[in-house]
Amino acid sequence: xxxxxxxxxxxMTSTILDGLxxxxxxxxxxxxxxxxxxxxxxxxxxxxxxxxxxxxxxxSQARPTEMLAVTFTNKAAREMVTRLSSLWPVPxxxxxxxxFHGLCHRFLRIHAQEAQLPAxxxxxxxxxxxALIKRILKSLQWDDEQTPPRQVQQFINSHKEQGLRxxxxxxxxxxxxxxxxxYEVYEKQCQREGGVxxxxxxxxxxxxxxxxxxxxxxxxQRFKFLLVDEFQDTNRLQYRWLRLLSGAQTAVFAVGDDDQxxxxxxxxxxxxxxxxQKDFGLTRILRLEQNYRSLGTILDAANALIDHNxxxxxxxxxxxxxxxxxxxxxxxxxxxxxxxxxxxxxxxCHHQGTRLSDMALLYRSNAQSRALEQVLFNHGLPxxxxxxxxxxxxxxxxxxxxxxxxxxxxEDDASFxxxxxxxxxxxxxxxxxxxxAKAAGTSLYQAALNxxxxxxxxxxxxxxxxxxxxxxxAVQEGLLLxxxxxxxxxxxxxxxxxxxxxxxxERVENLEEMEAAALAFSLEREEGDLLSFxxxxxLEAGDQEAxxxxxALQLMTVHAAKGLEFDVVWxxxxxxxxxxxxxxxxxxKGLEEERRLAYVAITRARRRLYLTYAHSRMLQGQVxxxxxxxxxxxxxxGLCRWLSSPGLSPKKTYFSGYETSLAPSASAVxxxxxxxxxxxxxxxxxxxFGSGVVLAAEGDGSEGRLQVNFRDAGVKxxxxxxxxxxxxxx
DNA sequence: CAATCAAACATTTTT
DNA sequence: TGTTTGATTG
Numbered sequence: 240x241x242x243x244x245x246x247x248x249x250x251m252t253s254t255i256l257d258g259l260x261x262x263x264x265x266x267x268x269x270x271x272x273x274x275x276x277x278x279x280x281x282x283x284x285x286x287x288x289x290x291x292x293x294x295x296x297x298x299s300q301a302r303p304t305e306m307l308a309v310t311f312t313n314k315a316a317r318e319m320v321t322r323l324s325s326l327w328p329v330p331x332x333x334x335x336x337x338x339f340h341g342l343c344h345r346f347l348r349i350h351a352q353e354a355q356l357p358a359x360x361x362x363x364x365x366x367x368x369x370a371l372i373k374r375i376l377k378s379l380q381w382d383d384e385q386t387p388p389r390q391v392q393q394f395i396n397s398h399k400e401q402g403l404r405x406x407x408x409x410x411x412x413x414x415x416x417x418x419x420x421x422y423e424v425y426e427k428q429c430q431r432e433g434g435v436x437x438x439x440x441x442x443x444x445x446x447x448x449x450x451x452x453x454x455x456x457x458x459x460q461r462f463k464f465l466l467v468d469e470f471q472d473t474n475r476l477q478y479r480w481l482r483l484l485s486g487a488q489t490a491v492f493a494v495g496d497d498d499q500x501x502x503x504x505x506x507x508x509x510x511x512x513x514x515x516q517k518d519f520g521l522t523r524i525l526r527l528e529q530n531y532r533s534l535g536t537i538l539d540a541a542n543a544l545i546d547h548n549x550x551x552x553x554x555x556x557x558x559x560x561x562x563x564x565x566x567x568x569x570x571x572x573x574x575x576x577x578x579x580x581x582x583x584x585x586x587x588c589h590h591q592g593t594r595l596s597d598m599a600l601l602y603r604s605n606a607q608s609r610a611l612e613q614v615l616f617n618h619g620l621p622x623x624x625x626x627x628x629x630x631x632x633x634x635x636x637x638x639x640x641x642x643x644x645x646x647x648x649x650e651d652d653a654s655f656x657x658x659x660x661x662x663x664x665x666x667x668x669x670x671x672x673x674x675x676a677k678a679a680g681t682s683l684y685q686a687a688l689n690x691x692x693x694x695x696x697x698x699x700x701x702x703x704x705x706x707x708x709x710x711x712x713a714v715q716e717g718l719l720l721x722x723x724x725x726x727x728x729x730x731x732x733x734x735x736x737x738x739x740x741x742x743x744x745e746r747v748e749n750l751e752e753m754e755a756a757a758l759a760f761s762l763e764r765e766e767g768d769l770l771s772f773x774x775x776x777x778l779e780a781g782d783q784e785a786x787x788x789x790x791a792l793q794l795m796t797v798h799a800a801k802g803l804e805f806d807v808v809w810x811x812x813x814x815x816x817x818x819x820x821x822x823x824x825x826x827x828k829g830l831e832e833e834r835r836l837a838y839v840a841i842t843r844a845r846r847r848l849y850l851t852y853a854h855s856r857m858l859q860g861q862v863x864x865x866x867x868x869x870x871x872x873x874x875x876x877g878l879c880r881w882l883s884s885p886g887l888s889p890k891k892t893y894f895s896g897y898e899t900s901l902a903p904s905a906s907a908v909x910x911x912x913x914x915x916x917x918x919x920x921x922x923x924x925x926x927x928f929g930s931g932v933v934l935a936a937e938g939d940g941s942e943g944r945l946q947v948n949f950r951d952a953g954v955k956x957x958x959x960x961x962x963x964x965x966x967x968x969x
Numbered sequence: 970c971a972a973t974c975a976a977a978c979a980t981t982t983t984t
Numbered sequence: 985t986g987t988t989t990g991a992t993t994g
Binding site for chain 1: 990
């Protein structure tokens with residue numbers, strides 16, 4: 240019998256480490272405190288994360304209850320649990336694996352009292368939040384024009400994500416002062432109604448630990464290992480949360496990829512990776528660079544592209560697989576031609592044996608899907624668009640949820656207002672105003688109970704209150720969740736209402752589906768109570784998973800494709816102004832983020848990649864002439880193959896005219912003037928803004944506008960009739 | 970209270 | 985150009 244050296248023996252027994260490459264194995268078995276793992280696309284990130292958890296348990300370094308793993312999406316959290324359980328059996332209720340929000344929710348339910356929250360607190364999703372803000376603006380009798388509800392919402396959320404309460408905000412402008420005032424009222428109202436919005440879940444949790452040292456230390460000692468997925472997507476508050484939760488002995492294992500940071504617009508700060516390095520005194524970074532997803536050519540293109548970004552941590556993906564086919568490039572005359580090319584190629588790939596569901600059509604913005612869908616439909620190609628309304632976001636479903644919420648928490652004015660007159664019970668705005676007046680600091684529900692109305696309104700209110708009281712009683716008597724939901728569906732009159740509506744069939748189906756969802760939920764978990772079901776509905780609005788039976792081409796934005804992979808990928812709309820998006824060009828580091836987005840798009844492909852664009856495209860009702868995306872120029876020509884005539888590159892393209900006018904002769908003359916002096920890529924000088932480059936043009940001669948990227952002043956649209964622009968040579 | 974019409978707006982989005 | 989939102993009207 241053969242004898243083994245010590246390290247080989249370890250390998251023998253550690254079957255969970257089998258098949259890992261050296262870098263992965265080093266990360267999994269990292270034993271020197273905290274670590275930052277730079278995990279490239281397709282490098283086995285989730286595998287490393289889950290294997291590490293399994294390894295920690297196998298080697299008795301941690302019990303399941305001593306680890307906490309945090310992700311951004313429910314899907315990622317579920318996948319982690321599934322894969323972990325396949326490596327090492329563990330009771331799922333012992334695991335603290337979830338989203339930031341889900342975990343915060345769990346902490347806050349346990350410590351509701353210390354966090355000064357009512358035991359029945361409800362989670363407000365974005366719609367709830369917006370509705371509440373609108374209600375507050377109305378009660379203040381403020382003008383929607385001066386204080387747009389959406390901006391207020393953005394203001395509140397972004398400040399909470401910076402850890403700032405209303406009183407801590409220093410308003411810079413009069414508008415901000417108004418927003419702050421609404422924020423103050425909003426805070427009070429949330430507290431009164433027991434509503435907690437998404438950002439509040441994080442902020443409350445942070446404040447809880449900040450103010451309760453004993454509690455903080457308890458968790459710091461309990462969770463010996465923290466694992467963070469998609470670390471590059473953390474915002475400031477999430478980073479604070481992580482720091483508070485980690486004590487001197489905690490080992491934080493943060494996995495991320497600075498090259499895939501594409502969510503700065505919603506508060507993500509890649510800088511957290513640098514901060515983490517410094518704050519946790521890390522001496523080196525672990526890198527996962529071997530890619531198991533894509534063929535060589537695709538990786539070469541991705542590497543070449545992302546290399547144009549400055550100040551990266553630096554990372555080069557490689558594969559020991561083959562190089563594969565060149566990347567297919569195509570330029571169509573317009574978006575329909577581009578779509579037709581894609582449809583035909585999809586059919587070709589399909590005939591060659593690739594399933595439609597293994598192919599994806601990606602685009603920068605949702606509006607692009609329309610033309611693509613139309614052409615796919617005409618070709619008889621089944622497709623599925625991601626990103627629509629999700630189950631718990633549907634109007635009828637939210638109505639039922641409002642009834643259920645009221646049964647638990649009658650203080651919830653938002654839910655009260657949502658359904659007090661739905662289905663219609665003859666309770667109009669006048670009656671509600673009266674109710675508001677009588678409420679005076681208490682809830683509308685209490686006011687309705689204490690001050691009976693007369694007449695039709697009184698009757699309506701009576702039946703509404705009766706319904707809620709009945710539900711309340713049913714819950715208290717311990718009626719099972721699905722039965723409670725059923726009762727809500729029927730007693731509220733919602734089922735009846737939608738049955739009578741001529742277009743209501745689908746809504747009725749969704750209502751029935753609610754009962755099924757409740758049943759599934761209570762079977763899945765031991766705590767199948769109404770409160771956790773409602774939290775589930777807010778925290779997990781339902782998946783957009785493809786129905787497994789049908790084979791369909793997948794359509795989605797590049798953002799939505801992050802984390803996914805497909806055999807064949809098309810990226811449509813590779814034009815300057817669209818991708819990179821012109822709005823991003825004006826933002827600081829905007830171009831870099833767009834480039835990372837393109838990097839994400841490219842690295843979704845396993846075997847074959849197509850990049851397409853259109854010379855002209857209907858955008859917002861106007862024909863716009865596009866230029867090939869600068870990102871195409873950044874991919875070495877040798878990796879690509881043109882499947883159309885190449886078209887013109889940004890620097891060489893001269894635009895010849897506009898199509899905005901129905902009288903071509905008139906516009907041709909005027910635009911002829913324009914094009915003789917300026918062309919795309921032309922260097923220009925402006926009196927005030929200095930020197931810049933022409934990015935795009937639109938409009939008719941006298942109303943013609945040029946988009947210019949100034950070196951110092953950024954991207955601006957200038958009217959030709961007024962702007963004093965001088966063409967420069969070169 | 971529903972239906973209809975005009976106006977505003979159009980980058981990406983999970984929890 | 986197409987969708988969504990709000991206001992007006994019957």
